[in-house]
Amino acid sequence: MKHLLLVGGGHSHLAVLKSFGDAPAEGVHLALLSPSRHAFYSGMVPGVVAGHYRSEDCRIDLGALAARAGARFLLDSAAGVDAARREVTTARGERLRYDILSFDTGSSAGDPAAAAKHSLRVRPVEPFLAGWERLRERARRGEVRRIAVIGGGAAGVEVLLAMRHGLAGSAAQFALFSELPILAGHGARRRIARILGARGVPVHFGRKVIAAGENGIELDGGGRFEAQAAVWATGAYAPSWIAQSGLATDARGFLAVSETLQSRSRPEIFAAGDVATVIDEPRPKSGVFAVRQGPVLARNLRRALAGEAPERFRPPSRSLALISCGDRYAVASWGGLALEGAWVWRWKDRIDRRFVGQYRFGDTPQEGP
Ligand SMILES: Cc1cc2nc3c(=O)[nH]c(=O)nc-3n(C[C@H](O)[C@H](O)[C@H](O)COP(=O)(O)OP(=O)(O)OC[C@H]3O[C@@H](n4cnc5c(N)ncnc54)[C@H](O)[C@@H]3O)c2cc1C
Missing domain, CATH: 3.50.50.60 (FAD/NAD(P)-binding domain)
Structure with missing residues (x-):
């Protein structure tokens, strides 16, 4: 054996x-x-x-x-x-x-010493989702007026827009903080910047967040931003x-x-x-x-x-990123190219459900609400 x-x-x-x-x-x-x-x-x-x-x-x-x-x-x-x-x-x-x-x-998600105990990290997924449930309830009770998302990559952008959609109707406002320009290297970066702007989400880039506390975050070189919750998606x-x-x-x-x-x-x-x-x-x-x-x-x-010789993994030079925008709308990014629409979200939805479905044995895939 x-x-x-x-x-x-x-x-x-x-x-x-x-x-x-x-x-x-x-x-x-x-x-x-x-x-x-x-x-x-x-x-x-x-x-x-x-x-x-x-x-x-x-x-x-x-x-x-x-x-x-x-x-x-x-x-x-x-x-x-x-x-x-x-x-x-x-x-x-x-x-x-x-x-x-x-x-x-x-x-x-790293262990930023700067992250206060109560701030959320997007990884691992299970505690993040549990933390999101608690944050959503606090925001619905009016205890959270501003949420700062730290990290301008695809995960930070998607999670911010998703939280905003999940809290539609509440007074909670969002801001995105990124050390680098958002979605650096993605063909979709301009479209995403436009979507964030159209949805009233301010983007602060070029400054590192060095600490997050109960009432706000602190920026490298000075400066504070009031927020009752911080979500780290820093890579x-x-x-x-x-x-x-x-x-x-x-x-x-x-x-x-x-x-x-x-x-x-x-x-x-x-x-x-x-x-x-x-x-x-x-x-x-x-x-x-x-x-x-x-x-x-x-x-x-x-x-x-x-005891046989292994084969080589040949990665593609570029990969397709499908970035969801909170509502049932998404942006596709492939190299320097980008496309967007509700159809991109439906395309992503089909790919994602098919992926999960192939690993379900015995349990029935459930439809979304
Ligand atoms: C919010 C969010 C959205 C994302 N969306 C996309 C996307 O749309 N497209 C995309 O390409 N990428 C996306 N990513 C990135 C993607 O999640 C990761 O690149 C991907 O999950 C990596 O897969 P993996 O197989 O390396 O490990 P993972 O999927 O991270 O799984 C690792 C597993 O190992 C287990 N584990 C961890 N530590 C140990 C240990 N010490 N011992 C035993 N088990 C352990 C964990 O419990 C976990 O089940 C997203 C990331 C986030 C946070």
Whole structure:
């Protein structure tokens, strides 16, 4: 028996679990380690916040997917790796042996010392959605007049517009703070700037937010903005446990992998999604690439178990981003091109529902309200 340990139920591991469920591998003991029974499909999270979907609509039952693949499901999280002993240590102190190990644990929202305890972070998704429910209630009771969103990437913009839609009818106002110009590198940036302007959302860029407190945020170089709530969407950071693992990393601390998705220091360790950087073909941390890596990762794990040579992951040079605008309207961004309309939202809705639907086994997909 060979032990294949999957750590994290991210987008790439969904494809791996489905593959092993479709075609079980002989002589392989498969296990999945995840801190939550559910994986959340982030593409639909702004739609949950806006009220178009229920949180169940964007979550995938990892327990059911693991059971179908014949995998042992371990409800715990990885806290470290001892690559020399081929063991993963969990947060509860268990030691899990492996022959082949695969990471798809995503990125963290960082731990900005500046973020007050009561401010929200968009990652991990589950606590963010719970925090949003509480924030929405406070805003509806009139306790929150202004909400500052920190981070001008696609996630920050989508979450801001979704919250604004979810709070339509309340007096809450929003402002976006971004160190860089919003949606830097996206063909859609001008359209999004216009949409934010038309909806009365002020955008402050070029200044870093250095602290968020109960009644406002503070800007680098001085200046304060009154807000009763802050939401951090400041990008993807490497999980802290990687630094202690001794595994090869990129300059930002993410696991360094080759085009075969194997660790640059340990070929028996694979990694995909946000947690990994393909050193020769780096791409932005985005779900699109994690999804595309899934089938290659699944085939390479089988090949590694069979002692065969792995294949290479060839990422596209650009990817399509579909940015929802709170209401059932979205902007498509591909390289320097951009298109927008209610039809873009319907297109995104179909893609997102189809993605989640392919990983539902036994449970019926639910329609949005
Ligand atoms: C609000 C929002 C909207 C977004 N929208 C889009 C979009 O429309 N399109 C797009 O391309 N990208 C989008 N992104 C980015 C996208 O979410 C990420 O790039 C994507 O989720 C990365 O997928 P992944 O497979 O690396 O890991 P994830 O999907 O983040 O999953 C990682 C999993 O690993 C688990 N895990 C974490 N730590 C551990 C541990 N120590 N041990 C075990 N398990 C662990 C987590 O519980 C989680 O289930 C969005 C992000 C946010 C925050």
